[in-house]
Amino acid sequence: MAGCDETLTPLPLQLDRVFGQDKLFDQPTYFRSLTGKLQYLTLTRPDIQFAVNYVCQKMHAPTVTDFTNLRRILRYLKGTSHLGLTINAKTGFLLYGFSDSDWAGCRDTRHSTGGLCTFLGSNIISSSAKRHPTVSRSSTEAEYRTLSITATELKWLASFLGEMGISLPDTPQLFCDNLSAVYLTANPALHTRSKISIPTFIMFVRG
The missing domain is CATH 3.30.420 (Nucleotidyltransferase; domain 5)
Structure with a gap:
């Protein structure tokens, strides 16, 4: 994925219209490995928390669509690698x-x-x-x-x-x-x- 194209959103807008929803992904262990790694990243990237939670729900029987969504998260991360959590001491208490x-x-x-x-x-x-x-x-x-x-x-x-x-x-x-x-x-x-x-x-x- 090092040379992949970037994307602006971690998931497509219409999740039920992505191709390959009924075809099982042929490498489920690889899918679970990548998904598990992304769970750690959500500690400092809350913007992908919903997307990672969504693909985690598919770990028992991932489809081609689920792997496509997983790749999309990686493409989003490539384009937003500069983002992260910052703690500002000079802030209000609202x-x-x-x-x-x-x-x-x-x-x-x-x-x-x-x-x-x-x-x-x-x-x-x-x-x-x-x-x-x-x-x-x-x-x-x-x-x-x-x-x-x-x-x-x-x-x-x-x-x-x-x-x-x-x-x-x-x-x-x-x-x-x-x-x-x-x-x-x-x-x-x-x-x-x-x-x-x-x-x-x-x-x-x-x-």
Whole structure:
């Protein structure tokens, strides 16, 4: 892969339309070896955490498509080798987080995968990308579930910082890109319309 072409994103936008989804990859051990190495890289490259989590779900029976996605991550890394985590001492103490989720991203189980990252000032302090344990019936439900996980993470971090004697200047902020999930945080009434998702720009959610 040293001479491969670079790419701007670690995964294609339409994962279900990549060629070779039904053909098994003939070197599954090689696939698992590369995927395992990428897991260590996610410690300093949270931008590939979702993509690596996605290919890790295919380790038991990888297909040609899964290996193509794995190669795409390597192509993305080649073009972004200058990126990494930086810790800035001269930053504020505003605590905030970002939440996002796909919907039924797993073709086999129809489970969704949610991701989050939290910041203290300009420094990222935690990140995660995990598949949901149950099926979500709508994109709103999937986004709302990840919002809840992220809110719990922010609450724990605020309590932890308080025990260390660090006072936060303002209420922690939580950002989400799903308008229906944002509305549910303001009015948590469950109804049939909660199955409808309306994508929008980043919205502010008061913690």
